[in-house]
Amino acid sequence: MLQIAALAVATGLVEPPTWVFFRDKQVAGAELEAALERQERELAPRTLRRRARVRGDRGVDVRDVPPAPDYVQSVAATGARVRVTSRWLNAVSVDADAVQRAAIARLPFVAGVRPVAPTRRHEHLPVKGEAPTSWAKGLSWPHLSALHVPELHACGLTGAGVVVGVQDTGFLLEHQAFAGVQVIAARDFVQGDDVVADQEGDTPGQHHHGTGVLSLIVADDGEVFSGVAPGVSVLLAKTERIDVEEAYEEDFYVAGLEWIEGMGADIFTASLGYSDWYEPQQLDGKTAVVSQAAQVAVANGLIMFAAIGNGGPDPKTLDAPADVDGVIAVGATDFDGVVTPFSSRGPTADDRIKPDVVAPGQDVWMARSDSLVAYEMSQGTSLSTPLAAGIGALLLEAYPDLDPAGMAALLRATATQPNAPDNDAGWGFIDGLAAAGLHCTCVDDDADGHFAAACGGDDCDDDDPASHPGASEVCDGRDNDCDAALPAEEVDGDGDGVRLCAGDCDDADPARHPGAIERPDDCIDNDCDGEGDPACAPTTGEASDTGATADPPTGTTGASSSDGASDGSTSVTSTSTSDGASDSGAPATGDGGCGCRAEDDGRPTWLLLLLAALPRRRLRARGRPG
Known part of the structure; x- marks a missing residue:
């Protein structure tokens, strides 16, 4: 945000105003936090949401x-008159004479001073022309059709829900082209009020340039004239004067930009552009004051379109802030896509390609400001820039998550020379329909922002808003993130209807899953509750004999009666062994893997074989312990 603290409106200034930059803001700790909380209350909620989405912070x-x-x-206190106070730049602009400037420069908290740069207006260059023969969009048909705007309107795009900030000389809102325009707020930074049309103190015709620019975006005059994005809402900033030979209004530009960004x-x-105070080597996107402010705006997520200027055809004739990396610089062409001679050229001082794109800027019809119903034909990058911004508004309606980098990349990738950019036309002539892409040729039935795969999109299930690229996988056996693969834990390998991610403890056995019937004698955790069968609990073998490993004495069986009988009969206890159980008490094999153990009675195997061969007068069987 930027506040007008005082205003110099006198004409005939001998010297330009001066920027005064401060070293710090004298806030830290709790005081800084309190100041930030005040700014959170002051900024529009829409601004905070945009910033948070792009910056990832508060x-x-x-x-x-x-x-x-x-x-x-x-x-x-030096006697200087303060014009503008800038938060982003931590600076003020002042009207001051040489003595006052020297006194200001000596202040210990002043980091530096520099002149306020004069505005280079990209004047409309009126031309004569015939009305177009097609009246589908009236006088606007030639430039709209060149950009494929009628097709975008046909698929429902008008810019609805998008807020566009337009900054210029003023706006005649009584023109019939603006009968339905939605103005959120307007601000005159020249006279410090809310009147953006000509008023007392303005030179007649002050609002001429801005009226034509605005009509190219928002006009809706039936079959007579249409803007590119008649459904947008607008914020209007009047930041230029036309009654002085050199309009030192770089500070008003910064003022309007901060206000528009803060309003959402x-x-x-x-x-508008600035280059007269800057050498070509300074047009690096970082040096000009307006470029510094534009850097902050772009970092805050504001998508910026700037005219590259009317200084062509020589190289390095661009204006600031079109030199900023992230600002979409727009050049001008005829309707065949040929760059006009007047359109400024790049590169920037640090050898980046500019412009980014080009759009019609020759023989373009627009609203006239000396009539409430008339239109005129003109030319200049002043006209190609709002046309490009209007396309940007339609694309933002189609793809609301676009940020400055995303918008620039989309326009570049779908322009006419995406693989061979140059410093005349950048990445080429804008193709609105190609940029809109699937939005106008496909469907998104579940409104999840991804178009159906059947018509070229990447949504594998356009009936389910929870299924699309980037979605989180959930345990439902469906390809939620559309990567054509299911995580292993979502595959139901045994077909029992329960997946590993839902608690199946054995996806190779359909009899084992949560809710299955527990079998008490199979030593298996059938219901996957983590508890085994009680019948399979390990035993200690306390009831069995523990000795008898020596060779038997001659003439005796070495056996005693289990019931203490002494009648001379041979009494044995038959030890039941399970399938090859050893005599050491080790777990037997063939037990189904339950870990059950067959207990022996301590007798060696040879003894058991001998006893089995003896006459069995009395045999008592002892069951195997469970």
Whole structure:
């Protein structure tokens, strides 16, 4: 946000205003936190949501805190008149003479001073032309059809729900082209009020440039004229004066940009630029004051469109802030896509390609400001830029998650020369229909933001909003994230209807799963509750004999009667062994794997064989312990 503290409206200034930059903001700790909380209350909720989505934080930081009041007061105490106070730049702009500037520069908290740059208006260049023969969109048909806007309108895109900030010289909202425009707020940074049309103190025709620019975005005049995105809502900032030879309004540009961003705009467009105070080597996207402010705006998630300028055809003739990496710089062409001679060229000082894209900027019809019903033909990058911004609004309606980088990438990738960009046309002529892509050629029945695979999308189940690329897998046996693979724990290998992720403890055995009937004698955890059968509990063998491993003495069986009988009969206790159980008490094999153990009575195997061969006068069987 940026506040107008005082305003110099006198004409004929001998010297340009001055930027004064401060070293710090005099806030830290609890005081800083309190200041940030105030900014959270001041910024529009829409702004905070956008910032949080793009930045991944709370949406406010020290850049949103105003400059220290003591610093501003000390600057004013020199006699300088404060024009604008910038939070993002931690600076003020002032009208000051040489003595006052010297006094300001000596203040210990001042980091530096520099002149406020004059605006280079990208003037409309009126031309004569015939009305188009097709009246599907009236006078606007040639430039709209070149961008494939009629097809975008036909698939339901109008910019509804998108907020566009437009910054210019003023706006004649009484023109019939704006009868249905939704103005959220308007601000005149030149006179410090909310009147953005011509008013007392303005030069007549002040609102001419801005009226034409705005009509290319939002106009809705039936079959006579249509803007690219008539469904958008707008924030309007008047930041230029036309009554002085050199309009030093770089500070007003910063003021309008901070205000529009803080009011919740999604897209910003301005057909204004600055280069006269900057050498080509300074147009690096970081040096010009407006470029520094634009960097902050883009980092906050504001999608910015900027006219590259009308200084072509020589290289390195672009204006700031079109030099910023992340700002979408727009050049001008005719309707055949040929770059006009006047369209400025790149590269930037650090050798980045500019412009990003081009759009119609020659023989373009727009609203006239000297009539409430008339239109005129004109040319310039002032016209190609709002047309590109209008396309951006339609795309943002189609793809609401687009951020500045995503918007630039989409426009570049679908323009006419995506693989061979240059410094004349950038990545090429905008193709709105190609950029809209599947939104206009496919369906998204479940409204999850992914289009059906049947028509070229990536949604493997367009009836289920929980199934799409990037979705979380849940334990339902379905490919929720559309990667054509199920996690192993979601596969029901034994067909018992229960998956490993749902608690199946043995996916190879259909008899084992939660809810299965527990069998008391099979030593298996059938119901997967983690508890085994009581009948299979390990035993200690306390009831069995423990000795008798020596060779038998001659003439005796070495056996005693289990009931203490002494009648000379041979009494034996038959030891039951299970399938090859050893005489050492080790677990027997063939027990179904339950870990049960067959207990012996301590007698060696040879003795048992001998006893089995003797006449059996008395045999008592002893059962195997469970």
